[in-house]
Amino acid sequence: MTHPRTRLAGxxxxxxAASRPVASPIYQTSTFAFDDLDAVAEALQHPDRGYAYSRxxxxxVRALEDAIADLEGGTxxxxxxxxxxxxxxxxxxxxxxxxxxxxQSPIYGGTHSVLTRLAERFGIAVSxxxxxxxxxxxxxxxxESRVLYLETIANPTTEVADLPAMIxxxxxxxxxxxxxxxxATPLLCRPxxxxxxxxxxxxxxxxxxxxxxxxxxxxxxxxxxxxxxWRLAIDLGMVADPFAAWLVLRGLKTLPLRMxxxxxxxxxxxxxxxxxxxxxxxxxxxxxSHPDHELAGAILAGYGGVLSCDVAGGCTGVRxxxxxxxxxxxxxxxxxxxxxxxxPATTSHRELDRDExxxxxxxxxxxxxSAGLEYCADLIDDFDQxxxx
Ligand SMILES: *Cc1c(COP(=O)(O)O)cnc(C)c1O
Numbered sequence: 001m002t003h004p005r006t007r008l009a010g011x012x013x014x015x016x017a018a019s020r021p022v023a024s025p026i027y028q029t030s031t032f033a034f035d036d037l038d039a040v041a042e043a044l045q046h047p048d049r050g051y052a053y054s055r056x057x058x059x060x061v062r063a064l065e066d067a068i069a070d071l072e073g074g075t076x077x078x079x080x081x082x083x084x085x086x087x088x089x090x091x092x093x094x095x096x097x098x099x100x101x102x103x104q105s106p107i108y109g110g111t112h113s114v115l116t117r118l119a120e121r122f123g124i125a126v127s128x129x130x131x132x133x134x135x136x137x138x139x140x141x142x143x144e145s146r147v148l149y150l151e152t153i154a155n156p157t158t159e160v161a162d163l164p165a166m167i168x169x170x171x172x173x174x175x176x177x178x179x180x181x182x183x184a185t186p187l188l189c190r191p192x193x194x195x196x197x198x199x200x201x202x203x204x205x206x207x208x209x210x211x212x213x214x215x216x217x218x219x220x221x222x223x224x225x226x227x228x229x230w231r232l233a234i235d236l237g238m239v240a241d242p243f244a245a246w247l248v249l250r251g252l253k254t255l256p257l258r259m260x261x262x263x264x265x266x267x268x269x270x271x272x273x274x275x276x277x278x279x280x281x282x283x284x285x286x287x288x289s290h291p292d293h294e295l296a297g298a299i300l301a302g303y304g305g306v307l308s309c310d311v312a313g314g315c316t317g318v319r320x321x322x323x324x325x326x327x328x329x330x331x332x333x334x335x336x337x338x339x340x341x342x343x344p345a346t347t348s349h350r351e352l353d354r355d356e357x358x359x360x361x362x363x364x365x366x367x368x369x370s371a372g373l374e375y376c377a378d379l380i381d382d383f384d385q386x387x388x389x
Contacts, residue, residue, distance in 0.1 A: 002259035005073065011183050011299065013254060014231050026246045027059040047230070048076075056234055064217065068207075070200050071186035071252075072218030076226045079248070080233050082204025083182060086108045086216035088118065089149065089205075090178050090198055093232040100142045103149040104131040106157060106272035106360055107182065109348040110147070123379040131161030131297075134169035141173055149173045152300075153183035155334075156308040156344050156368035157361045158283045159294035159317050163194040163299055171195055176225070182206070183334070186219075187259050188302045198229075205335030206305070209251040215244045223322045258373060262305030262335070265379060268372035270307045272380050278317070281310040281366075305371045306334050309342075311387070314364040318343050324386035327374050334370035342368045 005140035034040045043050030049056035050285045054061070065077035091114060096103050103115055115126045127140040131150050148170035149188035150161045167177045182202045191199050199209055203215040216239075220226040233239065263286075270284035283288075285296035286303030292293040296303055297388050311317040321341075322330045328339040332347065344347070345357060357363060369378070 005104045005204065012077045012214065012223045017304055023245065024060065024063055024249060026242050027054075027106075028242050030054050030059070035328055053241050053321045054242065058242050058245070060249070061240045064203075064240070064252075066247040067249060067252055068201070068217040068218050069185070071190075072181075072219035073186075073190050073192050074199065074221060076220050076223055078218045078220070078226060078230055078233065079203075079245050080216045080218070080238045081244070081351045082238075083180075083216040083241055084114070084204075084205055085233070086200045086218050087180065088280045089115050089229050089236065090200060090218065091115075091124075091149070092118070092122065092236075093229045094147050094176050094178075095119070095122075095124045095125065096146075098139050098144060098204065099147075100125040100127065100145040101147045101149060102127050102129060102137060102140055102175070104151055104154070104161060106131065106154050106159070107151060108155055108182075111151075111180065114178075115149075118322035120311075123327075123368045131207050132292075135179040137166065137169045142161055145173065145175055147178060148303070149180075150191075151180040151183070153285065153304050153306070155183065155306070155349070156283075156342070156366065158183075158285055158290070158292075158306060158308060159361075160285055160296045160300065163191055163196070164188070167191070167195040170364075182303055183306055184256065184300060185259055187256060188263075188300045188304060188315040192221050194299070197225055201250075205333065206257065206259065206262070207251055207335075208248045209255065209335055209337070210247070210336065211333065213244050213247040213251075215240055215248050219250070228322045235364060257339075259302065259305070260374050262371050263302045265339070265370075265374065265376055266307050267303065268376045269369065269371055269379060269383065270309075272308075273309050274381065276384075276387060278389065279309050280312070281363075288325065304366065307371065308368045309364055310363050310365045311367055312365065315345070317365055321386050324384075325382055327373075327379050327382040332336065336370070337370035337372060340370045344368060346350060357368050 043052035064079045069077035130135040177196045178198045179196045185206045199219045273279045274282045284307035331340045
């Protein structure tokens, strides 16, 4: 009998032989043991064939990567430590110093920051355009242009990008197309089908879906692009932790049910707010008054769980609303069970002055609402009592 120290160091859970776990186990291991030298070298060289070290590949993380590739209709997936990890890995891998990136505006705040601060540091030029007018793309195109970056549904205006038209123009120009599909999820939109090369999600939002994990995932049309970005993600250490990957996998099981409820609640709330005297400018792609309503109907299989509106009284009106809300919580993020509300003018868009806010289609009374999974009538009652003058 060996010493307890020796036995403890080699302790492992045996795989059950006659039965299998129904839920996927978490392979919470940093490294993998082999029987011979060649097998280690082979696994390190080809992460798609074996597992050697969890910064390179891990079975639980791989399960998530396969699931996202399947949902998005991609060839291969990649899971990383956050949505921003996915976005910066993709941009840094594709845009070398001296190249040019064309990006939609408005865009998620963190992506805006990468496209200004990081891009400048790495000598990458950036042009902005609307997500709907292909001629604009032709106007900003340069010989060194490499990437077109779009968001399916923009934050907090809920503008919908014309993916088929924009991606078509970018492909003609030889650009690689990246689409942040976080707000739509693969259930409402599959940008690879419109010709995108890479789809990115903050899995922190709808895919994880429970406000308990930070993670990012990507789906690729081709293995070559995957390999390029996987390599960079490994070098930069942007890997997904097995437990985080497991939480996202667990969330994915109920994504269709949750997404239907998020969209339903957002619709009911949008229609209620549209008739409310204290509220103007309700933006939700499902409303016939939304500028992109028709486009949304054509390219989305649902109108999403996020809406925004302007509350009477500007900041003061918003302050009263958020202090009185009971079901809905004041918190950044979207896509969880609880309805969340944010105030862009003092948070994501705080660097913009009044004119710039207006140019972005916002005001100091704009709130963004991520409709949660609450019983709809309770949610509407909550906003009704909170909006009483
Ligand atoms: C939250 C979010 C991100 C960033 O994701 P993290 O997981 O927070 O890093 C990127 N894009 C969109 C649209 C988001 O909502």
